[in-house]
C-alpha cells in the first residue's frame with residue numbers, strides 16, 4: 001500500500017507544524033512545476049499578450065513559496081536566494097520555523113529543458129544569521145525532471161517521494177544510504193583546473209581511475225543522482241577569481257550537506273564540515289566537496305595535503 005508523504009512524516013512522529021510545513025512546500029512545488037510546464041511564463045525580458053512584463057520563472061517560484069509559507073502560519077521568517085533581505089512573517093501569521101530556500105536552483109537550465117530543482121533548509125529559530133547547518137531540523141530538495149520528485153530528511157533517514165497520477169507525493173525510496181566509495185564524479189567549476197593544479201590532479205585521478213562523469217550544471221539533479229545511485233562525489237571548489245566558490249552556504253550547501261550526511265556521506269569545504277560553518281551573511285559562499293565518504297576524504301587530501 002503506497003504511503004503518502006504526510007503519513008510518512010506522521011509515522012515518523014515529526015512535529016505537527018514541521019510536518020505541515022514540509023507538506024506545504026511539496027504542494028507549492030506542484031504549482032511551480034505547473035508554471036514551468038504550461039509555458040505561460042517567459043523568462044525575464046519577455047511580455048505577455050497584454051504587454052505586461054512577464055515574471056521570470058525563478059521570480060514566480062520565489063513569490064509562490066513566500067506566499068504559501070507565510071500563509072501556512074508555521075514560519076517565523078524566510079530567506080531566499082532571490083531576496084536580499086530576510087522576509088519577516090507578520091506577527092499574526094508567525095509560527096516557529098525559519099525556512100531558507102533557493103526557489104529554483106539552476107533556472108538558467110530550464111530553457112534548455114534540463115532538470116532543475118528547489119532547495120529548502122528548515123530551522124527552529126526566530127532568525128537566521130549565526131545559525132549552523134547542523135541546527136537544521138529538516139532539509140529537502142524538489143526535482144523538476146521527467147518526474148516530479150522530492151527527497152527529504154527530518155534527521156531520521158533520507159527518503160524519496162514521487163508525485164503520482166492523482167497529484168499525491170508517495171514514498172518511493174526509504175532510508176537512502178551512500179556507499180563509502182564513489183564510481184561517479186561531478187566536477188563543478190572545471191574552469192578552475194587552469195589555475196588550481198591540485199584540482200587538475202584530482203580531476204585527472206577520477207578520469208585515470210575510470211570514474212563515470214555525471215555533471216548536469218544543476219546542483220539539485222546532481223546531488224539527487226548521487227543519493228539515488230547511492231554513490232558519487234560532487235565538488236565545487238573556489239579558485240583565484242572566486243576563492244569561496246560560487247555555491248551558497250545557506251541556500252544550497254547546508255541543506256545538501258544534511259541530506260548527504262543523513263545518508264551516510266560526507267560534506268566539507270575541503271577542510272571543515274559544512275554543517276559546522278556558522279552563517280555570517282545570507283549570501284555567504286563556500287567551496288564544497290560532498291558525497292561518498294572515502295572519495296570526499298581523498299578529495300580533501302588531494303586539495304590540501306602537501307603530500308599530493
Ligand code: P6P
Pocket residue numbers: 105106107188189217218219220246247
Ligand atoms: P557552473 C546553478 O547555477 C548552480 O548554482 C548550481 O545549481 C550548480 O551546481 C552550479 O551553479 C553550476 O555552476 O559553474 O557549472 O555553471
